[in-house]
Amino acid sequence: MVKPLVAGNWKMNGLTADLATVREIAAGADTITRQADMMLCLPATLVAPGAEAAGSSALAIGGQDCHAAVSGAHTGDVSAGMLGDAGASAVIVGHSERRQDHGEDDATVLAKARAALAADLTAIVCVGETEAERRAGDAVARVVSQLNGSLPDEGTAGTMIVAYEPVWAIGTGLTPTLDDVAEMHGAIRAHLVAHFGTGEQMRILYGGSVKPGNAVELMGVAEVNGALVGGASLKAADFLGIADAYRA
Numbered sequence: 001m002v003k004p005l006v007a008g009n010w011k012m013n014g015l016t017a018d019l020a021t022v023r024e025i026a027a028g029a030d031t032i033t034r035q036a037d038m039m040l041c042l043p044a045t046l047v048a049p050g051a052e053a054a055g056s057s058a059l060a061i062g063g064q065d066c067h068a069a070v071s072g073a074h075t076g077d078v079s080a081g082m083l084g085d086a087g088a089s090a091v092i093v094g095h096s097e098r099r100q101d102h103g104e105d106d107a108t109v110l111a112k113a114r115a116a117l118a119a120d121l122t123a124i125v126c127v128g129e130t131e132a133e134r135r136a137g138d139a140v141a142r143v144v145s146q147l148n149g150s151l152p153d154e155g156t157a158g159t160m161i162v163a164y165e166p167v168w169a170i171g172t173g174l175t176p177t178l179d180d181v182a183e184m185h186g187a188i189r190a191h192l193v194a195h196f197g198t199g200e201q202m203r204i205l206y207g208g209s210v211k212p213g214n215a216v217e218l219m220g221v222a223e224v225n226g227a228l229v230g231g232a233s234l235k236a237a238d239f240l241g242i243a244d245a246y247r248a
């Protein structure tokens with residue numbers, strides 16, 4: 001049995017005043033028993049105060065990106081060790097917005113995931129096809145190729161998570177059919193089992209327009225072990241509503 005994870009990605013949103021939302025989510029994570037872990041991946045500026053706001057609650061804090069190097073002349077970048085030092089226990093790497101906006105390829109994502117593992121952070125590695133790739137019937141092949149290129153061999157079920165996020169579903173309100181989600185998660189699971197000793201237990205999150213209204217059906221698909229949530233993680237009620245898909 002894989003314990004699911006509901007993780008939020010605040011992207012480039014959030015100021016000090018929004019720590020009230022982190023506190024609200026942390027309180028909500030503790031008041032209702034859910035069969036899922038919960039995490040918020042905050043902008044780098046909010047990781048330390050966010051970790052403080054989450055305190056000893058069931059809400060973990062993560063970062064959204066890290067540099068592949070431990071330290072050095074990389075102005076404006078943040079290392080995995082720095083995120084850990086600030087209170088993060090995980091970091092997203094290879095989000096499609098980084099792949100698109102910053103030209104990150106699989107080799108870059110692999111190096112970042114390795115850096116995360118070396119810093120004792122859980123690496124949440126994102127993969128996903130574009131709309132054109134899905135229309136061309138290449139979605140599964142594209143994602144498998146990203147898995148081949150982006151996942152470090154040393155990753156384990158305890159240290160690495162795959163987030164399947166179809167690029168065309170992120171922030172659009174569109175979601176794949178449940179059959180398409182099942183097909184992709186099945187293909188990802190087969191890849192993980194074939195390549196990692198603990199592949200059967202590795203979490204595979206679905207991400208892309210997850211809302212309280214569609215969380216139960218999406219989270220009910222085989223091999224979906226939780227969600228990576230963008231927009232709906234900015235509001236405590238919505239994020240907690242999604243996590244409620246896993247109410248005990």
Ligand code: PEP
Pocket residue numbers: 009165169170171172173207208209210228229230231232
């Ligand atoms: C994301 O950015 O990881 C994401 C899934 O966004 P949204 O939930 O807003 O589609």
